[in-house]
Amino acid sequence: MSVQILMPALSPTMTEGKLATWMVKEGDSVAAGDVIAEIETDKATMEVEAVDEGVIGKILVAAGTDAVAVNTPIAVLLEEGEDASAVDSAPAAPAPAPAAAEAPAAEPAPAAAAPVAPVAVVPASDEDKYFDEVKTQTIREALRDAMAEEMRSDDKVFVMGEEVAEYQGAYKVTQGLLQEFGDKRVIDTPITEHGFAGLAVGAAFGGLKPVVEFMTFNFAMQAIDHIINSAAKTRYMSGGQMGCHMVFRGPNGAAARVGAQHSQCYASWYAHCPGLKVVSPYSAADAKGLLKSAIRDPNPVIFLENEVLYGQSFDVPVSEDFTVPIGKAKIVREGTDVTITAFSIMVGKALQAAEKLAEQGISAEVIDLRTIRPLDTATIVASVQRTNRLVTCEEGWAACGIGAEIAAQVMDQAFDHLDAPVARVAGEDVPMPYAANLEQLALPQVENIVEAVKSVCYRG
Amino acid sequence: MFTDALLRSKGREMAQAKSAAGAGRSTPTRTRKSRAAKPPKNNAAELLPFYRDMLLIRRFEEKAGQMYGMGLIGGFCHLYIGQEAVVVGMQSAIGKGDKVLTSYRDHGHMLACGMDARGVMAELTGRIGGYSKGKGGSMHMFSREKDFYGGHGIVGAQVPIGAGLAFANKYNGTDQVSLTYLGDGALNQGQVYETFNMAALWKLPVIFIIENNKYAMGTSVTRAAAGVSLYQRGAAYGIPGAEVDGMDVVAVQEAAEKAVKHCRSGKGPYILEMKTYRYRGHSMSDPAKYRTKDEVNKMRQEHDPIDQLRATLLEIGVAEEELKGIDREIKAIVTDAADFAQSSPEPDPSELFTDILVEA
Numbered sequence: 001m002s003v004q005i006l007m008p009a010l011s012p013t014m015t016e017g018k019l020a021t022w023m024v025k026e027g028d029s030v031a032a033g034d035v036i037a038e039i040e041t042d043k044a045t046m047e048v049e050a051v052d053e054g055v056i057g058k059i060l061v062a063a064g065t066d067a068v069a070v071n072t073p074i075a076v077l078l079e080e081g082e083d084a085s086a087v088d089s090a091p092a093a094p095a096p097a098p099a100a101a102e103a104p105a106a107e108p109a110p111a112a113a114a115p116v117a118p119v120a121v122v123p124a125s126d127e128d129k130y131f132d133e134v135k136t137q138t139i140r141e142a143l144r145d146a147m148a149e150e151m152r153s154d155d156k157v158f159v160m161g162e163e164v165a166e167y168q169g170a171y172k173v174t175q176g177l178l179q180e181f182g183d184k185r186v187i188d189t190p191i192t193e194h195g196f197a198g199l200a201v202g203a204a205f206g207g208l209k210p211v212v213e214f215m216t217f218n219f220a221m222q223a224i225d226h227i228i229n230s231a232a233k234t235r236y237m238s239g240g241q242m243g244c245h246m247v248f249r250g251p252n253g254a255a256a257r258v259g260a261q262h263s264q265c266y267a268s269w270y271a272h273c274p275g276l277k278v279v280s281p282y283s284a285a286d287a288k289g290l291l292k293s294a295i296r297d298p299n300p301v302i303f304l305e306n307e308v309l310y311g312q313s314f315d316v317p318v319s320e321d322f323t324v325p326i327g328k329a330k331i332v333r334e335g336t337d338v339t340i341t342a343f344s345i346m347v348g349k350a351l352q353a354a355e356k357l358a359e360q361g362i363s364a365e366v367i368d369l370r371t372i373r374p375l376d377t378a379t380i381v382a383s384v385q386r387t388n389r390l391v392t393c394e395e396g397w398a399a400c401g402i403g404a405e406i407a408a409q410v411m412d413q414a415f416d417h418l419d420a421p422v423a424r425v426a427g428e429d430v431p432m433p434y435a436a437n438l439e440q441l442a443l444p445q446v447e448n449i450v451e452a453v454k455s456v457c458y459r460g
Numbered sequence: 461m462f463t464d465a466l467l468r469s470k471g472r473e474m475a476q477a478k479s480a481a482g483a484g485r486s487t488p489t490r491t492r493k494s495r496a497a498k499p500p501k502n503n504a505a506e507l508l509p510f511y512r513d514m515l516l517i518r519r520f521e522e523k524a525g526q527m528y529g530m531g532l533i534g535g536f537c538h539l540y541i542g543q544e545a546v547v548v549g550m551q552s553a554i555g556k557g558d559k560v561l562t563s564y565r566d567h568g569h570m571l572a573c574g575m576d577a578r579g580v581m582a583e584l585t586g587r588i589g590g591y592s593k594g595k596g597g598s599m600h601m602f603s604r605e606k607d608f609y610g611g612h613g614i615v616g617a618q619v620p621i622g623a624g625l626a627f628a629n630k631y632n633g634t635d636q637v638s639l640t641y642l643g644d645g646a647l648n649q650g651q652v653y654e655t656f657n658m659a660a661l662w663k664l665p666v667i668f669i670i671e672n673n674k675y676a677m678g679t680s681v682t683r684a685a686a687g688v689s690l691y692q693r694g695a696a697y698g699i700p701g702a703e704v705d706g707m708d709v710v711a712v713q714e715a716a717e718k719a720v721k722h723c724r725s726g727k728g729p730y731i732l733e734m735k736t737y738r739y740r741g742h743s744m745s746d747p748a749k750y751r752t753k754d755e756v757n758k759m760r761q762e763h764d765p766i767d768q769l770r771a772t773l774l775e776i777g778v779a780e781e782e783l784k785g786i787d788r789e790i791k792a793i794v795t796d797a798a799d800f801a802q803s804s805p806e807p808d809p810s811e812l813f814t815d816i817l818v819e820a
């Protein structure tokens with residue numbers, strides 16, 4: 001049966017093109033794959049190949065014709081032995097479809113309302129009940145215990161990274177794990193962040209539950225393609241068939257006097273991306289409870305620690321059943337005049353600021369975000385509805401930062417409750433300097449928080 | 461010296477692979493190896509599935525190109541036409557539980573893994589019946605059931621992931637292997653060498669299959685690679701490599717079996733450089749002006765993997781009518797897949813927000 005040859009789309013953006021040259025004439029036999037014409041697209045001159053074998057019965061669009069719309073019949077192909085009289089009855093086959101730039105080919109969905117993004121549900125937590133029996137631990141020890149407990153209960157969990165095994169961890173967070181679990185499950189990698197992050201993603205695809213330690217998150221920039229493109233997006237790209245049950249963890253943010261390439265907060269980088277969860281605890285209890293939750297979580301979790309905090313001690317529940325849910329902020333100090341949000345090391349500074357503010361008669365409520373993505377907006381909004389003022393704190397740069405996101409959320413959900421513009425306390429907009437005095441100036445300090453709070457309270 | 465000895469041994473392997481390739485069609489008395497029974501190499505019953513599988517890929521890709529031309533497939537679409545023998549030969553050497561992954565030129569690999577032509581084509585058209593519900597597209601498809609782990613759009617990124625699948629195989633105490641495909645272009649990515657190092661260091665059961673089709677988009681191997689013996693790129697890590705005629709499915713199968721045996725026995729990774737060729741442009745919008753028509757025509761006429769096997773089959777007495785029957789069967793499968801891919805609805809708008817995270 002004769003068929004019409006249609007003007008093809010030859011690039012993702014082509015809607016029309018010039019039929020530059022016919023490489024065949026009427027009466028010529030062609031085989032599948034033979035070049036029959038040249039077409040100038042918006043990008044280049046392309047060859048058009050015959051899809052079926054047959055005889056060119058009629059050329060419908062002459063060479064040199066400009067602006068031929070995609071899917072216009074340009075020739076009629078006859079089957080071998082078919083008479084040229086079949087030309088007139090040639091169906092426009094195969095069923096022409098709209099070009100890429102036009103309406104979608106499928107029946108358009110009935111004018112349904114646009115789908116609404118689900119709001120992250122803040123999980124319930126029974127964490128408080130475990131504080132009846134506590135021990136004092138450093139964050140370093142709490143993180144180690146979290147990994148050890150999860151490795152004992154699930155043999156799919158393993159730890160890999162630079163110096164995690166024989167050296168016992170560059171910051172000694174993995175101390176003792178090699179001795180307990182052996183070198184099959186505690187794996188020293190070469191210095192090869194891009195490679196081992198990708199390898200760990202593959203291990204997660206294969207059903208394991210990797211805990212990848214970056215010596216610092218600064219080095220994870222070498223691996224960020226795998227974190228975003230391979231780990232975070234696969235569940236979506238696979239239509240839910242598979243994903244990455246894994247944790248990327250390590251110190252984040254400024255340490256002390258290590259200069260620009262080793263002092264940066266990556267919270268907003270990762271919090272930007274759907275498909276990831278991002279956690280950044282302050283206390284040892286939260287570090288342990290959240291790391292246990294992260295290791296059990298079937299999604300890729302970015303776990304941002306802080307080098308300066310590793311040696312600080314806190315009360316940590318003794319029970320191994322204690323966990324902290326991802327996605328739930330915590331009010332660490334109640335107050336009535338202003339809400340201060342912070343995460344990681346800035347929580348300590350916010351608490352110190354609140355103490356100073358109390359001396360000046362200002363009652364500040366301090367929220368430890370704990371999880372950056374999904375952000376517990378409900379807790380922040382509820383607090384702002386009581387205090388009517390908000391100061392956000394982060395070590396990272398303000399531009400496109402966590403404070404910017406919180407300010408937008410609060411404007412969206414509690415605009416009428418605000419008695420003052422939201423103030424952001426953040427790192428100065430400079431690469432981290434080395435000189436002690438400049439570094440001090442670049443990082444947000446307790447005094448900056450105090451000043452910001454007084455400003456939103458209109459207290460000079 | 462160790463290095464010299466290593467290279468010499470690679471040279472021998474290469475020579476063997478080459479002679480096997482050269483003998484592929486003209487020696488009908490050769491015997492074929494497989495993990496189980498070992499029927500004679502000219503056994504039509506064993507060669508016919510190769511013909512069928514390669515033809516399915518060829519016709520599927522031709523149809524995909526046609527549907528792209530009709531505006532039914534959007535974005536990027538990289539066709540595998542010309543390279544069919546590589547994936548079909550490799551697949552014949554592995555079994556259930558062995559893992560496969562590749563880059564963005566992935567339709568052939570999925571069909572070879574036994575994924576349904578309907579589901580692949582419907583993904584190309586962005587419909588709910590596609591393997592990723594229309595949310596992945598040509599470059600991003602997966603099937604855990606068929607041990608296919610993507611479909612990766614970032615050049616070279618699949619390489620450490622493939623080694624990670626091998627790591628999981630080894631961790632779980634299986635003898636399963638990971639077939640990790642990459643192109644001659646990807647071979648210049650740094651993460652490939654990070655992976656070679658770890659795979660060799662930890663003796664991971666991964667076969668790196670370099671599909672050297674001579675062009676990384678528009679840049680020929682000779683313009684991009686310092687040293688064009690790509691199978692030797694693992695020599696510094698002690699990874700054995702062999703060069704294979706990737707247009708000869710039997711030569712591919714023989715090389716694959718050797719590599720798989722090496723991996724299964726715990727000796728670590730293996731590199732196979734498949735000398736192959738893609739007839740079409742890099743993607744649908746590539747006019748392919750970086751090579752001559754004569755070059756393409758010469759490959760098609762003298763080295764086409766399907767034509768070569770067809771000639772062998774006729775030579776050993778397979779009836780033309782039987783091959784035509786296969787042609788008809790394949791045409792029906794591809795037509796059905798194309799129909800399905802056009803009739804399957806677009807994903808419901810509510811799918812926009814699904815499959816991002818799963819409940820903890």
